[in-house]
Amino acid sequence: MSSWQRTGRPSDQLVAHMMMTMKDNIEILSHEDDDIALEGATTHCRLPHDKLTSQELACFPDIARLSRATHAVFLYLRNKTLQIWLLNPRDELTFTGLLNEIPAPYNSDTNLVRRVHGFLERYGYINFGFIRPDSAVPKSPAKQKRKVVILGAGAAGLAAARQLKGFGCEVVILEARNRVGGRIATYKKGNYVADLGAMIVTGLAGNPVTVLARQMPMTLQKIKTRCPIYDASGKLIDKEKDDVIEKEFNRLLDACAYLAHTKGITDIEGEKLSLGSTFDIIFQQQGKRVREKKLEFWQTYCELQDKQREIQDEMISLKETISKLHAEYSRSMNENENTENVPLLREFQSRCRRRDLQAAIRVRYCLYLW
Template identity: 45%
Template structure:
């Protein structure tokens, strides 16, 4: 990876910036809130377990507890498990030993079966619930085992697995094609300037294993303020009330897509899977159709009201004429009688009849006059309150597109490629708490994990051979193709990104012998792998902590808006096609660094454009918002191209229209030599990475947990079951006491 002036990004051991020229640094005014491990239930929650129930994996490893009708047995197990987790989480910088646990078990479990305690301890250690990360070893280094493992890829999954396996006594070699560790966790560092080029956000601390890591090494976690003002292409700030209104409409549309999928069970149109993007557009079209129908109803109502009013007026005119005629008839009849009561019965009957008819006409006239008033009022109301002639105005559509671009950023995918039914299948597993950034760079985590490991950098894997007898991994130097090497081992853990695996299907660079089974390659083909790019700009001082040069005065509920320190502000594109282009700007670090995000279709388009053009376009957006005189040229800049990166081929996985959460589980399954099955022979080829974690895909913690999972699986395969391991732990403790 290179900066704009072709200098290598140089990560340091703990991510400390070099001494630098005078620039404006921000103070840290937003410290994270760590979860409180005040009881055993909270310890289980923080470890992603249910406090009062065994997990599926626990039921597999402790069948006697799971199948027991004795409730006390399950209660004992759960207390031991939760208490061990609590002890670890309370002090994660020092190894938790079996000796530490027994004297700290509380009544009535202080006399618990020692073998059960030892087995639970061994289980939690093996599967990465305790004693993971960077902590002080209390016991001597584990006894060396005969197990040899080659881990392909020094990203978070590979490093986590390698560190775990090495702590189990295995001999581990990590092979990495890059000249650094971290994979898609890469941090730009130049003097005081820091910016994460790949993974950037810690998505909550409640339940997140990164919480433990952050207490073991120096991670400057900083809360991301969620206030995000939006600016139009011309630089004007979007009025807050319109922003809120369109965001509400976006959420309604999102709910409508869920109803369409899960309630109406609409999954395809014309035999083709329905994407989230297509469903959005269909619902928008239906809303536009409803607007037209409302207009027709309104015009029909106006016409109907007008016709009724016209008919009512005509009746009033007719009745008024009759009333006038009756009045004149009565007047003539009275005059013919000499102005007095007539003794002529015929005349008197005529007068009384006319008066009665006149009274009826007057009553009818009064009713019609009321109806006329009502119709006139209704007609005025209809004319003054016509329905909207469009569902979304052009500006509202632009604003809606911004929210859609934000959704594309979250998934690193064009919405037209996202599965309508399954795109958010992992939502139930989201962690609690604020989202945070690592101000000293997220790469401090893989760098810390790499310490003490045998990592072979700048070596690309060219062949993986696996059989019942073992495995061979052939590599080639990325600097000198004539330099090749072979690594013999018992098992191979492949943590290659999904994008690289997809490339292997299309144009193989790595030879698998035997070839990967069809069920594995089919899953690789079905899954989605997206792209997200960033423009990093380093300035001497921030100019973005104020409203735009074109801004109106601050709103009443934001008296200090011009002096607020902003983490985020958005740029609303002019067209749907360009909605992901520079749509969001981040200011997250102490030094004045701006990151502009490019998502969706725009992300792939940007990779075909030169750096100078992208930078000038980015500065043009900023100048439109803040004024040309206020936006200087950046001191340094860097533009990512993750799709073009041969060792990444994109950013992270998503659930495509052809896929579902099941494919993550398929990707996690190991491969047995020559089509073997579990139980017949040991698996030799294992898989880890965010694309193998159904519950936590597309995240650093997902990759980390997948590494722990596979380290546990490899240990289970080659180092013996938990009963033997638990007994060995107990024997070791007894031998030292």
């Protein structure tokens, strides 16, 4: 039995599971059960559906001091505003348009509705992105416009500029590159196109990029779990090598996180370290470590070669000794066979030579095994 069936209300996990695709996002916001639709809207906006956030408590201290019934009215107005905005994020949601959509009796306190609308607009929960402004809303006089300079034409800079311009500010963006987008960059060569960064939308529930995709409109393609890697010649890298590369890449990411968060190393001589520069430093250190291990390997290899040469020289010497002893032993055996009466001394000499021969053979065999 699910948590929704046990309590009669959808859980956060259930709503998040139901909002896995863009189509599910729209369907849940249009759900005939108002509780499910409102909770889906707050989940998508990263807000709790049943309580005020610390930011809301700071902006609405009068509401925070009042009864739970007043809290419930505020939460309904906030959640309903989010739902109405997300159902049609291409058009600006004005206070007048919102008031017309709020059902009675919640629309009786127009001042509270206006404050909720202003709060959500001010903090970017509604009326952000590529929206069509309401022409009926009067523009601010020129003398009231504030001038704002934004450094960087990345996603954050462009979004801030658009939002501030919507608030009536005069905005100037400064960008060092000859393009906009920041980390979002598309490389084009002939008929081939490759995205160089920030091209993956990780999760749709609670992600404002989902709203931007609906506003443009833009079709999101589901990413397959399999992510093959190709080499410079276009040949598919085998799975074993791919796994090694992925493991090493994740290990490097962990090392960068360890340096920044655990060791607190975020700059060198006053210059801030980016993720890319940290990668470069780790690569250099790894290259140094590999060169040191390679040098150590060749030193050990040379030492073993010298040891092998000594052993081979000793084996050659023993071979000569063995050959000499074997010849003497064979000669003494022949002498013994040709003599009827074997003297004790000659027998003793023969046995000594045989013992020396066996000892030399054993030593040579041990050297060979070593």
